[in-house]
Amino acid sequence: MERENLSDIPEVGIGMLGYAFMGKAHSNGFIQMPYLFWPPPAFPKLLLLAGRDEKSVREAALRYGWEKYTTDWHDIMEDDRIRIFDNGGPNITHRDSCIEAAKAGKDIICEKPLARNAEEAQEMLKAVKKAGVKHCCAFNCRLVPAVRLARNIIDEKRLGRIYHFRAQYFQEWIVDPAFPAVWRTSRELSGTGALGDFSHIVDLARYLCGEPGAVQGVLTRFIDERPMVGNPKRMVKVDVDDAFIATVEFENGAIGVLEGSRFCPGRKNYLFFELNAENGSIYYNHEHLNYLHVYYRDEDPKETQGFHTVDVTESFHPYGGTWWPQGHLVGWGSTFVHEAYHIVDASINSTPLEPHVATFEDGYRAAVVCDAILKSWEEGKRILVVYD
Amino acid sequence: MERENLSDIPEVGIGMLGYAFMGKAHSNGFIQMPYLFWPPPAFPKLLLLAGRDEKSVREAALRYGWEKYTTDWHDIMEDDRIRIFDNGGPNITHRDSCIEAAKAGKDIICEKPLARNAEEAQEMLKAVKKAGVKHCCAFNCRLVPAVRLARNIIDEKRLGRIYHFRAQYFQEWIVDPAFPAVWRTSRELSGTGALGDFSHIVDLARYLCGEPGAVQGVLTRFIDERPMVGNPKRMVKVDVDDAFIATVEFENGAIGVLEGSRFCPGRKNYLFFELNAENGSIYYNHEHLNYLHVYYRDEDPKETQGFHTVDVTESFHPYGGTWWPQGHLVGWGSTFVHEAYHIVDASINSTPLEPHVATFEDGYRAAVVCDAILKSWEEGKRILVVYD
Amino acid sequence: MERENLSDIPEVGIGMLGYAFMGKAHSNGFIQMPYLFWPPPAFPKLLLLAGRDEKSVREAALRYGWEKYTTDWHDIMEDDRIRIFDNGGPNITHRDSCIEAAKAGKDIICEKPLARNAEEAQEMLKAVKKAGVKHCCAFNCRLVPAVRLARNIIDEKRLGRIYHFRAQYFQEWIVDPAFPAVWRTSRELSGTGALGDFSHIVDLARYLCGEPGAVQGVLTRFIDERPMVGNPKRMVKVDVDDAFIATVEFENGAIGVLEGSRFCPGRKNYLFFELNAENGSIYYNHEHLNYLHVYYRDEDPKETQGFHTVDVTESFHPYGGTWWPQGHLVGWGSTFVHEAYHIVDASINSTPLEPHVATFEDGYRAAVVCDAILKSWEEGKRILVVYD
């Protein structure tokens, strides 16, 4: 206990939009944060939960301990006790609510993709910059201890010039044609399909390798219509991509490839990346998220060179000591606890979020890259990535 | 939401002894339980935390949200609002506090090993039986979804007659001779060393394969004295085992081997088991705890027979839906959330804890097996396992 | 022994160009073939080995048991006892010698890539067709038992419509800038660099998924000059690619990506492919070549669905019984034994080589795809794949 007096620890009011999968993960993040990051920068108070369906949002509020709920997210903006606005709702909700939150002076954490396209994302970025609020785009993969370790190794220049970065994100959840149309399969609600949803790997490319200079893209859709939820006899058009592939030429001379698909049977939530460089390589598999694999060309004795399988759970590792002793695995949910810590810490202590937490700037840039991939596919040619 | 009215959900008062590693894991279990197992059988109220060191127990109480703390665990017994006593303290504290808690009519969850030896464990078992309280021995490995799935497969008779069970538990935390003497290296405080600490694998042998009929044992100690905590120049005698091996002849005709060691560099928290039977095999590795590996001799088409790597995170798996969607890993801490659920559910709804939660009966039997292993080593011969 | 009389087994004369890595692998293939594929279609007689460096070719001839050697490969064409011409020399040697061999009426096996570009490959294809000789392009990966099994599963329609095919081929052998210029780093001698050398994955894409309809490509070179062999102070220009990436749109609607690099530290000879389809997935890793990983969406009981790790060494597997009993691994060299069997069998018994052995037609088509990838890179746009 570094601080002499616990009563010094302030409280921080949270308002959240979205109560489903992401609402669960983010709520859990704020609940676990203060006793895992002890002493916490502040104790989060779960003040107001917003969602469209009253029955569902009421129950979610009870479940996760939110003080109140509302079916109108504007209520969050008007509550002065709320310092942090957390948006875990569908992509279509991101722009308007975040811009309003910025105007209301709230610090913001918004789920990825930041918006349905780069234009929306840019509006949001401008808004938070203008308002001077903290802003975080929830690319939570950065906050896996093994991924942070990967970045540390790269930052220490131990690997030298980077030659390759490749990443894959594969799921199987809509491979069954009977799976219904949901907001994630609608262009209006989502922007894109696999491309935006799996833009985690676009962000990781930027976080670990560097800025893309040009891309080529292939997108495809395997199933054009799906049953309506609640009325399976009526079919709804699917107008987003089911899968994408993009080649990337990075500004630093590395080349890479990003691939995402929701049509990979057996791949439940498979996110993989690999980076090859002058003096070594790194790879990571999100389905075994406590481990990082590292190869050194020069540092190891030749006869026992080989990828090190690093169990990234030691006290001297990133987020070391936050959880359990070495070898006791953390789960996927831990990333949101880390994220809650960073946004609260930044909000309360004015610490910078970058480089390890993605900001709206990162969210915007990922959107630009995604738009370029889409454009390359539409035009059948290589497209330069240009940020404003 | 199955229940019409949330106000029907009762509260259940918890008292806990121990505030360190296990105190953290158990506290977290009670905190996360109600919103993950929604609606919960009751809302746990963390009423009283006991520990010897006042400064530490006070801070832990603040950290995890305990209403009060005490340096005298007897206070827990006298508090009528406390329905469940959770003992996560050193082994030497188990017997007296649990017996007193039973007398006070409290339901009990006690860390493993249940006691320092079978005699103590038997006293505890008699006490809880006499008092008619619920009793749980925290062999949390049973509550990993993959381990529950293993048991389900065995229960369904899909594998047939069992031939082999083997299990290993390896750590490395005291391989450095400079690591200090702690309560886990003292016979008085712990009973045994690796043997009792890793009796998880004794319990898994009973849970998954059946009752041991006879054992042979080897125990050893590699380092005989260690620096005193806080005074590294003074050496303290280590009088427990650093490692053990036991062969097991099961009553059902299977043979097996159990091995545990704290001297395995690179093995952070490696618990592995494998079971071979007439119609198939199963294996499991705790360092990848979301997965189970299953081989069927008869059910699969011959040309693609092979161990199935099962990602045990689907909604139709044990504890499915409690956490995240498929492929989103849970961590080691989840087992204590499951355990909190079971003890609270049993306490409130009078549901049985067996067979999936270990009771004091299981704790006692594991202690009998451990004592037989120890006796075999001391006498250099095969020892029958006899429960009273 | 199916044949009554061993004296019925004929001999078949072999002539070979190339004595280094491929010469070793191919010679070994002919030596092991007759006793592994027992009874063999014929006993190979190693009659004449050709190579430019007399000292080296003489020693290689002695080493592998060749009857004679020559420094002029035209001698092979003039030797009527030679029925099969095996070309394991540098790419620049492929066209002229194979065309002459075809004219001389010899059956031919030629290393991959078939030629330096599609134009050369087409000339070769026309020559063998015109001559009516047997022709094989040594894409030996097809002949790994696990890869054959993959193809069988696909042929049986068990996986349904294919959605994705991806393949990677990574090595590290020239990541050190001090590694000298060799024929594989010269456009004149090789045609391309990683692209042609790793066209195994182009062939596997066609073999397992289907014909590519369009491609996009990125090629790069990380090191522009290398020391001359034998004179490290003099630098030689490298004018081929060190690495490439290609997206592929298959005619059947699947999309895919192929990536190859010689700059991946830690990846010794890593060839990986994965195929995702309606009813399941398959993946394979050449660094563990005895195994195939298969996932069935429909055939397995839900709760134990997972990738099967299939040890493809059973007697009922492809090439089963040729080698050792189940679980006794075969090595990389085995593929050339299989290849020797197929070319000899086809030559002697007029059995067809397709679909499991790649022919000059396959070699030509792979070259067309590679040329399209190259063109896409040069022109910055998507290129259609068109075979003549």
Place this chain on the structure above:
Amino acid sequence: MERENLSDIPEVGIGMLGYAFMGKAHSNGFIQMPYLFWPPPAFPKLLLLAGRDEKSVREAALRYGWEKYTTDWHDIMEDDRIRIFDNGGPNITHRDSCIEAAKAGKDIICEKPLARNAEEAQEMLKAVKKAGVKHCCAFNCRLVPAVRLARNIIDEKRLGRIYHFRAQYFQEWIVDPAFPAVWRTSRELSGTGALGDFSHIVDLARYLCGEPGAVQGVLTRFIDERPMVGNPKRMVKVDVDDAFIATVEFENGAIGVLEGSRFCPGRKNYLFFELNAENGSIYYNHEHLNYLHVYYRDEDPKETQGFHTVDVTESFHPYGGTWWPQGHLVGWGSTFVHEAYHIVDASINSTPLEPHVATFEDGYRAAVVCDAILKSWEEGKRILVVYD
């Protein structure tokens, strides 16, 4: 080419008993050896193959290129051109033929287990010592490059004091009760069952860890009778063990466990060992035999400590350069090529076989350990290992 003149390379005559699985593997070893270990110490001449069934031995002789065959192994002893006697026949054949071979002055390689029990093995050892011939017991696992590397690391004292050695050998080939009785299931023909057959792991324990001082054993048999070959209605008694477990106390203070079984579905030919020591650990899995896994406690930077997955196929590795370039896997059969090299080299050049090739001394010692395990089981007590 080190030798100036190839005609300096002598020939060495080989006689072999056994033409089945081991006959195939050993014949292949002698065939491949001279061109892989180039220049070879001698060119093996396969002179005489012996076996009981004339039809089978005749065909095997034709298949593998033996000059002659016989149904009476004594013929081998009388042929002066034969310098090396290779016994790959059933265990019952080992003693008499090897003793006679020794008397005839032949160097000997004999399959494991060396004999049906320690008494027989000792007679054989005395005979070869008395005759002064070279003697090798075909514990071929020592000759896997990765296993040799493990030994090198231990020899270099990089791991320090050894704490643990454990090894497992699991197969599944007789788990089906309909599998017939064979010589390996007969005590008279085999001595023991799994125990002797899998004594590879007893040998590896001695090779890698040191001499056993005491053992405890459990043996069992799951199926007591099996159908007769060729007459499945008639049942034959099985009087050997199907599986065994042994604890080992090594003289150096390490403890260990050895386990073998033929009743492990899914385990085709699974041989695993792990060694834990003061400064690191090593593990190896025979089903991925090109790899060794090594962990260093002190040599690696802390944050990337982890088991190195070493691809033991580099030119600087044991047997490096004998086969293919890095990353190109060798198979199980390679070990017999290495063995052929060592026995021929020792025979021709009087080089010592130890410590990397097991001798009859090693075969005898393994038999003593197996006998002690058996005795421990029969007597229900710990047994000291005593070599004469």
